[in-house]
Amino acid sequence: MTATGAALVLGATGTVGSRVVARLAARGSRVRAASRRAAPVDGAESVRFDWYDPATWASxxxxxxxxxxxxxVDSATPADVMLPFLEQARAAxxxxxxxxxxSAIPAGGPAVGQVHEALPGLFGEWAVLRPSWFMQNFTGDHLHARSIREEGVIRTAAGExxxxxxDADDIAAVAVHxxxxxxxxxxxxxxxxxxxLSHTDVAAVLTEVTGRTVVHRPLGHEEMRDRLAASMPLEYAAMLAGLDRANAGGAEDRTTDTVLRLTGRPASTFRDHVTRAVRPVGGE
Structure with missing residues (x-):
């Protein structure tokens, strides 16, 4: 059974948020798409929202x-602004x-884990989506994707x-449910x-599907941290490099049936995603 209602989608122009908006709108749900620029979104109301400007929250x-x-984005302490917003949301x-x-951050863990821990005490109806790392990191506008396009290289501290x-499409489908x-x-x-898959496996699939050689080049933890810190705050870069190091130790070596169980269809494979997202060399 599904409920009717009005949904506010934060990060509505992002990788997952944009897909959540599109899926809700396709179902005929009332949806309000929130972003810092209030960008127009088909099938949704648009509103300006900025975590660091509480004056935008009420509307x-x-x-x-x-x-x-x-x-x-890029905050190592998001609870500082998210918890006051959630208090206001409940009151509204x-x-x-x-x-x-x-998936790498449990309730009570760092960053958004603090918000996860607080959520059940704030709302009678709730869920926390804990996706693994996005396939779109290799095909969209992520650091990995840019490095693949420019150099044919994936650099991580994840080893093997x-x-x-x-796939973000699968995350969005679960989110709508x-x-x-x-x-x-x-x-x-x-x-x-x-x-x-290891990042070496990922590189092999990208090579096979696109026809362009892609390789995985392992880095040390500090090397990865410093590379990331060139484009984001050092504290956040250190957290991401630490997650890579955890992955090297097998922290993310697991699968779940969440997509199938909630949506009724199997999750996409990485090969399927790349085939849809990346045009092969010489292709039309």
């Missing part, structure tokens, strides 16, 4: 009864909150550790793809 929340939460009539977190990379299913999940949902 985003007005009339909404559920919210899809995406933490502020929001009944259900769905938080986009990470395996990760069950997941978490926002609309009755009863609400009221749990955390670890969302993975159907197979665990």
């Amino acid at each position: 985003a929340l007005s009339g909404m009864d559920r919210v899809h939460l995406v933490a502020p 009539g929001v009944r259900r909150a769905v938080l986009l977190s990470s 550790g395996r990760v069950a990379f997941v 978490a926002l609309t299913d009755v009863p609400a999940p009221c749990t955390d949902l670890v969302v993975t793809g159907p197979e665990a």
